[in-house]
Amino acid sequence: MAEELYDAPLGCCILEGPDYSEVMLNKYAPDVLKEAQKTKAEHSGMHGFSTIADICKALNPITGALWLRALEMSKLGRKMASLLAGKHPHVNSFVPGGIGKTLTASDLEQYADMLSKHVSFSKEFISIFDDLLNFMGKFYGETGNREAIFLSAGCYEGLADYNAKYADMGKWGEKRAVTPGVFADGKIITNDLIEINLGVREYVNHSYYEDWVGWKGYGKRSAGK
Structure with missing residues (x-):
């Protein structure tokens, strides 16, 4: 469970979220950003962002409020996993039939406290991405449809x-x-x-590699031949 809790904010906010961030849209899709500035967020009462553009701004990497908060929540998920598993990733306390660690009341209290923070964040997280993806679907819903x-x-x-x-x-x-x-x-x-x-088949001349111009190896071939 802890792995899923750290992975969701990592994937959606930290790694993929910047694709829909204000800085990226302003550079590559300014028309989408203009529309986002005029579109009210349906669930603003749950997550606090008035418009879709506010969500996009919060997803700006390094500086965005949502990006930074997701980073903290992802770290918290790793702490939850490490608390029970010794470390994360590559846990070292799991053994057949259970875990090789004696859990104390303090461990369970810490875990419950961190879990409650994730539950609170999840309510905002889901409503944020419901609004964001419902909006973006109008522009990118057919992307990759083939x-x-x-x-x-x-x-x-x-x-x-x-x-x-x-x-x-x-x-x-x-x-x-x-x-x-x-x-x-x-x-x-x-x-x-x-x-x-x-x-x-994998053809080198159809890949991102450049030709081996001037290569003096055996046969003197370039990658494109």
Whole structure:
């Protein structure tokens, strides 16, 4: 639970929130910011921000009030996890059947106190992002909306069928609890893990790497050839 409490403000406010911040909108989408300045926040009575633009300003990285508060709440979530788990991440007090630490009344009181602060923040947090995303949906709701193409290598081997041989990979791949597959054009293209493996290519000349101009290595090739 503590991990989820630290992760939500970290992801939504600290890492992703600046995408909708005043400084970013002012530079890349000034028309959206102007509209935000005129739009009242529906749940302002719960979170205290009068307009959507006020929320955007509060999400400015390093200086925004909401960004800074989320940073504190994220740290608090880590403290909650560390209190029970010894440290976070990579906890060291969890053992099969429980935890290898004797919890005291003081530990539980500290945890309850930090949890109450998260409960209070969560009520504001949810209402803030309800207002923000409802507004942004008018501008970015169709972003990324395209034909569905999915690829999965599957996972969780069928232990009775797995033999680690490449020649049999198509057979034992299909026995995985989550079956491999490629889905495109509204249908499954293949479930054969060998076909999937051979069908994935990474071309250096289609990546962000620059050509190896002047490279004097073997063959004297550039990355784009």
